[in-house]
Amino acid sequence: MTAATLVIGATGTTGGRVARLLTERGRTVRAASRRAVPVAGAEAVRFDWYDPGTFEEALRGVDRVYLVPPVGDPDPAAVMLPFLERARTFGVGRAVLLGSSAIPSGGPAVGQVQQALPRLFETWAALRPSWFMQNFTGDHEHARSIREEGTIRTATGDGRVAFVDADDIAAVAAHALTTDGRVAEDLVITGPEALSHADAAAVLSEVTGRPVTHRRLTCEQLRDRLARDLPPEFAAVLAALDGAIAQGAEDRVTDTVERLTGRPPRSLRAHVERAWTSAVGGR
Incomplete structure (x- = not known):
């Protein structure tokens, strides 16, 4: 068996x-x-x-x-x-x-x-x-506020993130689960470019034709907002992660996806175009 x-x-x-x-x-x-x-x-x-x-x-x-x-x-x-x-x-x-x-x-x-x-x-x-591209197009709070208000709210400031598509994460996971012998053990997985949330909002605006803006919050404002729906200690952790992004903690790009799967990671623009085409076509 x-x-x-x-x-x-x-x-x-x-x-x-x-x-x-x-x-x-x-x-x-x-x-x-x-x-x-x-x-x-x-x-x-x-x-x-x-x-x-x-x-x-x-x-x-x-x-x-x-x-x-x-x-x-x-x-x-x-x-x-x-x-x-x-x-x-x-x-x-x-x-x-x-x-x-x-x-x-x-x-x-x-x-x-x-x-x-x-x-x-x-x-x-x-x-x-890194942070999922699906956060902008799926069921995440960001995606809901984009659809309902045309707004992304974060405490990331001008900090940049190399957002990654979940398809690319899954491809790396499948490789790690099936490859013969030892696998690389600590795999930081990113998309192909580091973008600020304002950059991401611009991509969303251009692809969908609907204006999307990035609204800057302080960590305290974000914590209090998240605590409406989450335990206070978890809301504080998430707000602190945004603060770390603002300080440059996620401003990096790795070659993990291409090195392990043999193909480059999907860009945010390509992801949004695919998601938008699917959404419009499904109406």
Whole structure:
């Protein structure tokens, strides 16, 4: 029997894409989500980070796993590390973690999970993507405010970010899950150019023909705005990340996508053009 790849968060932005790429390549995939929703060509399995009773069935017959941390949890290691210990006992030898370019190994939140991977698995990789292009075109708060108000609100100032398409993240994940032998372990994933949010607003305006502007907030204003819908401590973390961008923390471009997939990463303009064409064509 061929061992399977467990894709956690298989209904999410990167997980669904990873599951589809793997099944297209003929891999056996177990698509894990809280509602066990089927993903094309994959076996659906129920999985909940906060319900250890779902761990054993999800891990049955699995030798590698794609890890998407629980959304909005400021301490994901508390639930992820017990699962990873269990995964090791089930014979999982490879783990690929979705992290963040803003959080290094040993840092807070998912950084604590990345730090534990070398002692748990023979082969591992931590994907540390920059901010998703889908934040401007999907269901993120930015995308909603763009559609409803023509506004992007951040505390990033003139700080630049090499926004990355989730398709490119998934392609790197699929490579890390399937390549023979050892994989590069700390992979910062970016798009092809670093842009300010004002630059991004200009691209959105030009492609859609609808004016989009970047409204600058202070970190305190952003924190208070986010705290309307999020726990205060998590809102403060997110606001601080914007502050770090304003100081240049994300102003970098890496060659990870092209080096590992053999093709250049998609530009923000190309992403918006594709998303806009799809949206208009679907009306």
